[in-house]
Amino acid sequence: MVIKGVRPSPFSENTPEQYEEIVEQAWDHDHNKRPKIDYLLEQLEKIKAEVELHQNKSAISSPTSPTSPTSIKKYKFNDLGNVPSSSSSQLLPVERIISELHNKGKYDEAFAQFEQLAQNDDPLALYYTGLYLYEGTYGSIKRDVIRALQFFLRSAKHGKAQSKYKYAYACLTGPYYSFEEGINYLKMAMKDNDPDALYMASQIYLNGEHGYPIDNAKHQKYLKDAAKNGSTIAQKDLAILCM
Template sequence: MKDLHFAVRVDNEEYETFRDAIKIDSKYLELPLRGKSDDKRGKHPNYVVKRIYWGQEVACKLTSMTEEEMKINTSVQEHLEILMKLSESNHILRFYGVSKIDDINALVFEWAHCGTLKELYEKKAIQWHYKVQIALKICRGLIFLQKVEILHRDLRCENILMSESLEPKIYNFRLVDYSTDTTLSNEVISNNVVRWLAPEKLINYKSIYTTSCEIFSFGVLLWELAFEKIPYRSLKVDEIKDFVIKGGREAIKFGNSTPEISKLQEDYKKIINDTWKNNPQERISFLKTLNMLEELYNSISHMFDENMPALLNKNTLYLNGSNDDLVLPDENVSPIIPIISLDEGILAFRVGDHQKAWKCFEYHAENGNTIAKYWKGRYLWEGTHDGIKGREEGKELLKIAADEGNSDAQLRYAFTLINVYDEGDNRNIFMNYITKAAEGDNCVAQYNLGDLYYNGILNIPKDENKGIKWLRLAALHNYARAIKFLEEKEISLF
């Protein structure tokens, strides 16, 4: 799992840590002053109880695991660590730490006053402008997850909790790799998760779960939120599988409404259609989805009026304008082409299969992957693949990837400035990026920086000591040119 680069802030020094999770003394978890019927939710053993923690309502999810079992179970420890770090996002359910309730271990989360989004829409009708706001904030949370290389893997309204102010909170992550999870097939069927799954996963449950699978599930969630019901209610699990693989989807037909709401609905419908296309390579990225939702939200921001309630009595809104629940595409559905993983794309580059590599890098770059941006930028800058050349676009992509911390991109972006080295501030920019790459443990950058300093190349003030420092670091990474350089100069490695 990637290092998520977040710090856990602990304000009270009395707290112990349970690996990276805070261990909360149970004396700080107080009973609510006025009990309510939903202070206990769920059924044994998976139930939660409400407590008050420093004035905040929290949900204590009880677990049958002993403290010792939790300490020695690596997967549990990693799960807690990730939950702690993901709490930095306002759109993900906050995890406070671990504690005990009546001597039973419990995980402490923020309390979601309205329950799940599914429970909310089953009780109340959600006004359309609030649906857009909820969808936008869920998408922001998913973008956050994507940036730290985590996929939710089980997107549906039942896995979105709602605060009292109708703020969506993503929770119930599946922190497992579907490609290695041999129990997935039975679990998918028993939990009806199949209703939200992408067709490529329905064809092969054990195939790799990708960002494209996630965007498909998000599209189905958007439909569920729009029509306030679970998808494919009239179909059994096996029927859903065949229907979706053939390109079948739920109908998107709205009831009568005002012109303003009808325009909103059409824009919302386009987002759904663009996310749940049968071929994963044709689906829009999360970043594109976010842009579309933000544009839609900005266009209706005037509709948010404190005098207009967000929730109405059930069946107040005329959601569905058709009795046809399901639709199959009129045209023949194109075959589903599986997404090539980034590792496969890099391997394709190394063996000279540039068409395969280019398609891989183009797709993953569109979905915001920094490494893919570097490779796509490199292809465009160098014109590696026939017909693929765009030096300025490539240079810009290399800079974007460099600014996102990729050391290979930092090095290559620096060298895009060589031909204009003496123009403007390019000399300082060049040195800034090549130094960042060297500090990022890039041995090629370390060698080049060492060479620059040692020999005073490119009008860089000569500094043999600095040069030797970087050359030694490159040599310690077994970089052959650095080793040869030091040997020729009779400079020791240490």
């Protein structure tokens, strides 16, 4: 649509001005002038925080509001989720949170602890916080793709291969498509021998996706690499090929 010069209809009068500005930047006819996804995520998070702050202020000052100021949760701009965190004295190591809470279906408790550990930039906690937000299927945690990508990106910058893949996958499959970012992080995850990234590369060459030509040799190479590094779906695909 953007390539053909078509643009969405005018925004509503309630649309934040900052949002209109970044949307207009993102649909610039010259793709080189369009902002990268990490910048967009940062700006969208700022807009969201400002809107929430404005809403909280309105609720506090409204004489008809049934909620007293002391009962309203005041979110800081750097709050990382929407589930109250446990106190630091109750925090478990990430591996124990996974085994004792996540693996036993205690998702809300797990998320609360992942979220708090993520504030200390623990790569694995960042990954799981992003995973919960991206999937939106764990307990009462609602899907929030923008925040999920932020967590994946932060975790990826700490070297977490799974987060590099998740960020790449999200960039390449939408809803916030960014080819350059996606391919860049996919390559980084492949370099770390992440099995999911290697399998995704095999499928790109199998189907000729994202501008890459069909290449059976590369498809089989990355399929074997993915299987070697533990991808069960790659192992099944290889078994079928060998039949």
